[in-house]
Amino acid sequence: xxxxxxxxxxxxxxxxxxxxxxxxxxxxxxxxxxxxxxxxxxxxxxxxxxxxxxxxxxxxxxxxxxxxxxxxxxxxxxxxxxxxxxxxxxxxxxxxxxxxxxxxxxxxxxxxxxxxxxxxxxxxxxxxxxxxxxxxxxxxxxxxxxxxxxxxxxxxxxxxxxxxxxxxxxxxxxxxxxxxxxxxxxxxxxxxxxxxxxxxxxxxxxxxxxxxxxxxxxxxxxxxxxxxxxxxxxxxxxxxxxxxxxxxxxxxxxxxxxxxxxxxxxxxxxxxxxxxxxxxxxxxxxxxxxxxxxxxxxxxxxxxxxxxxxxxxxxxxxxxxxxxxxxxxxxxxxxxxxxxxxxxxxxxxxxxxxxxxxxxxxxxxxxxxxxxxxxxxxxxxxxxxxxxxxxxxxxxxxxxxxxxxxxxxxxxxxxxxxxxxxxxxxxxxxxxxxxxxxxxxxxxxxxxxxxxxxxxxxxxxxxxxxxxxxxxxxxxxxxxxxxxxxxxxxxxxxxxxx
Amino acid sequence: xxxxxxxxxxxxxxxxxxxxxxxxxxxxxxxxxxxxxxxxxxxxxxxxxxxxxxxxxxxxxxxxxxxxxxxxxxxxxxxxxxxxxxxxxxxxxxxxxxxxxxxxxxxxxxxxxxxxxxxxxxxxxxxxxxxxxxxxxxxxxxxxxxxxxxxxxxxxxxxxxxxxxxxxxxxxxxxxxx
Amino acid sequence: xxxxxxxxxxxxxxxxxxxxxxxxxxxxxxxxxxxxxxxxxx
Numbered sequence: 188x189x190x191x192x193x194x195x196x197x198x199x200x201x202x203x204x205x206x207x208x209x210x211x212x213x214x215x216x217x218x219x220x221x222x223x224x225x226x227x228x229x230x231x232x233x234x235x236x237x238x239x240x241x242x243x244x245x246x247x248x249x250x251x252x253x254x255x256x257x258x259x260x261x262x263x264x265x266x267x268x269x270x271x272x273x274x275x276x277x278x279x280x281x282x283x284x285x286x287x288x289x290x291x292x293x294x295x296x297x298x299x300x301x302x303x304x305x306x307x308x309x310x311x312x313x314x315x316x317x318x319x320x321x322x323x324x325x326x327x328x329x330x331x332x333x334x335x336x337x338x339x340x341x342x343x344x345x346x347x348x349x350x351x352x353x354x355x356x357x358x359x360x361x362x363x364x365x366x367x368x369x370x371x372x373x374x375x376x377x378x379x380x381x382x383x384x385x386x387x388x389x390x391x392x393x394x395x396x397x398x399x400x401x402x403x404x405x406x407x408x409x410x411x412x413x414x415x416x417x418x419x420x421x422x423x424x425x426x427x428x429x430x431x432x433x434x435x436x437x438x439x440x441x442x443x444x445x446x447x448x449x450x451x452x453x454x455x456x457x458x459x460x461x462x463x464x465x466x467x468x469x470x471x472x473x474x475x476x477x478x479x480x481x482x483x484x485x486x487x488x489x490x491x492x493x494x495x496x497x498x499x500x501x502x503x504x505x506x507x508x509x510x511x512x513x514x515x516x517x518x519x520x521x522x523x524x525x526x527x528x529x530x531x532x533x534x535x536x537x538x539x540x541x542x543x544x545x546x547x548x549x550x551x552x553x554x555x556x557x558x559x560x561x562x563x564x565x566x567x568x569x570x571x572x573x574x575x576x577x578x579x580x581x582x583x584x585x586x587x588x589x590x591x592x593x594x595x596x597x598x599x600x601x602x603x604x605x606x607x608x609x610x611x612x613x614x615x616x617x618x619x620x621x622x623x624x625x626x627x628x629x630x631x632x633x634x635x636x637x638x639x640x641x642x643x644x645x646x647x648x649x650x651x652x653x654x655x656x657x658x659x660x661x662x663x664x665x666x667x668x669x670x671x672x673x674x675x676x677x678x679x680x681x682x683x684x685x
Numbered sequence: 686x687x688x689x690x691x692x693x694x695x696x697x698x699x700x701x702x703x704x705x706x707x708x709x710x711x712x713x714x715x716x717x718x719x720x721x722x723x724x725x726x727x728x729x730x731x732x733x734x735x736x737x738x739x740x741x742x743x744x745x746x747x748x749x750x751x752x753x754x755x756x757x758x759x760x761x762x763x764x765x766x767x768x769x770x771x772x773x774x775x776x777x778x779x780x781x782x783x784x785x786x787x788x789x790x791x792x793x794x795x796x797x798x799x800x801x802x803x804x805x806x807x808x809x810x811x812x813x814x815x816x817x818x819x820x821x822x823x824x825x826x827x828x829x830x831x832x833x834x835x836x837x838x839x840x841x842x843x844x845x846x847x848x849x850x851x852x853x854x855x856x857x858x859x860x861x862x863x
Numbered sequence: 864x865x866x867x868x869x870x871x872x873x874x875x876x877x878x879x880x881x882x883x884x885x886x887x888x889x890x891x892x893x894x895x896x897x898x899x900x901x902x903x904x905x
Contacts, residue, residue, distance in 0.1 A: 379879065382875070436890070443885060481900070496894070496901045500893050501893075
């Protein structure tokens with residue numbers, strides 16, 4: 188029987204949520220400053236209100252006195268799950284005040300989509316949105332992708348950080364403590380920010396001929412959405428807006444960097460650099476990217492969608508990389524993507540479902556689990572074929588040789604199956620509303636694997652229940668279930684426990 | 686019988702690319718653009734985003750013909766779906782009086798553009814865009830207002846001050862009195 | 864301290880360079896696949 192939470196448990200959760208609110212208030216001052224400098228007065232007021240609410244929650248929580256409890260595993264998980272509901276709620280305030288949303292739920296949908304680095308959007312008339320508000324949408328990607336929790340861990344010391352860290356779907360911890368790990372994650376982001384923004388701005392300024400400020404505006408926003416595998420874009424036509432292969436190339440580098448695991452970043456940074464290619468995860472993702480890309484290209488060629496190899500190659504490459512890394516940038520309109528039938532549809536949908544690497548901002552089942560599932564299957568088959576009683580061991584390489592154990596196989600299978608169930612849930616709801624099987628499945632996988640590619644189902648006039656379903660899918664998919672299930676368990680125990 | 690006749694008429698009308706004078710909706714170009722490939726079409730709408738001046742002297746812009754082209758959402762308050770736009774490429778010499786592209790501060794110029802529609806252009810890596818040959822300025826760009834609603838400023842400042850007050854109160858509590 | 868920063872700058876640049884190289888290789892593979900796809904079924 189679960190133990191009923193005491194008042195002190197709620198207090199400790201409140202204190203942590205307050206700290207995170209303070210961090211988010213701090214983040215909100217960036218778009219506020221932008222709006223004030225650019226003299227965008229209406230957005231500035233809404234940012235002020237948002238910062239005020241976050242700050243008030245934060246400072247009020249300092250009055251909560253925790254008596255005897257320490258932050259435990261369960262608290263951490265509940266805090267993470269609640270953070271990802273609270274931050275979009277307050278973060279949606281400026282979006283709502285902008286007048287670009289039909290109803291408050293749409294603004295919440297976009298804030299959740301931003302924070303979970305999905306990129307599905309219900310915004311209307313994006314092309315007339317204030318630049319500071321556009322910046323906030325993209326900053327939400329950065330906050331959610333780098334991890335608000337990580338930000339809180341960097342700023343506040345205290346025990347129990349580990350549980351918060353794992354709650355945000357990060358499994359690896361390479362440096363000796365969570366705080367130095369968090370610092371390293373920020374360092375990687377900062378270096379990529381400088382190089383990535385410089386590269387994107389150089390392309391928009393020198394090749395595309397945009398003005399200086401507009402170049403910077405596009406570069407910063409596309410960086411946030413690309414490096415954090417988000418998928419929002421400054422303009423309604425996504426990356427297709429730029430009409431430039433070079434721009435797409437730089438964006439692809441950022442997407443791949445975002446979908447790489449923290450361990451891989453660490454290895455590329457400190458060395459040994461080539462050892463990473465021995466890892467099961469790296470090899471798996473190389474294999475699945477190549478496989479889905481080939482599938483998509485065969486499908487597009489068979490459908491006669493593009494007249495030559497150059498068009499076919501460039502468009503399939505970009506769409507598959509965007510889908511596989513869980514970004515959701517696109518260079519073809521949603522209406523056209525919906526017409527990609529057969530293998531092309533299959534290739535992109537599978538790429539979305541598989542996702543990036545563990546401990547990255549990408550969603551989906553993730554490469555390490557795919558690799559392990561295959562290894563586990565091999566292990567099982569060998570077991571069957573070998574004479575009874577023969578002991579065999581199957582190993583894999585991931586930062587060292589490791590053994591495939593039944594427990595590991597089971598854990599991997601459970602999460603993979605949960606993802607499949609999540610994809611089917613969303614598809615089922617859309618089917619119930621009369622959407623076609625293909626589009627229902629595509630959009631559901633896109634929401635559950637926090638990708639953001641759309642075939643046109645996600646639009647302001649979609650049914651309310653479908654909006655709610657996608658919100659839940661984005662929330663569950665980004666946190667990889669455990670934190671959310673812990674929250675449910677906590678609430679259940681509160682209601683029924685002794 | 687009449688129904689069938691109508692259907693045939695509609696299908697024929699849809700399949701045969703319209704003459705240059707008829708304005709084609711952008712939706713049709715992005716959805717069934719292959720039908721219009723390499724033909725002369727006319728589209729009308731607002732130029733938004735940026736006028737990107739490339740090294741070869743051509744300019745790229747985005748043309749939207751959604752419900753916000755006439756009056757941006759912020760101005761009219763009429764909600765609809767997302768934007769619908771296509772890329773337009775034109776020679777720099779055509780852009781004589783276009784002024785500002787549409788954005789937060791500007792409702793961009795409303796133009797009627799005639800040009801060749803390139804669907805999945807093989808020379809440009811499969812991009813689709815309109816290569817403009819002539820521009821008609823229907824309505825020049827105009828500046829949009831940025832109305833300030835004072836009560837919201839007061840609420841915002843009030844919230845921040847309240848947060849600061851709590852911060853200060855707690856710090857007072859924490860500082861040991863001598 | 865200065866040495867740390869120097870190794871960080873080198874590390875940061877190196878990792879970005881490897882990511883760029885990765886995209887170039889992936890792009891080449893994509894080009895090869897595209898040609899194969901067009902030849903096979905196009």
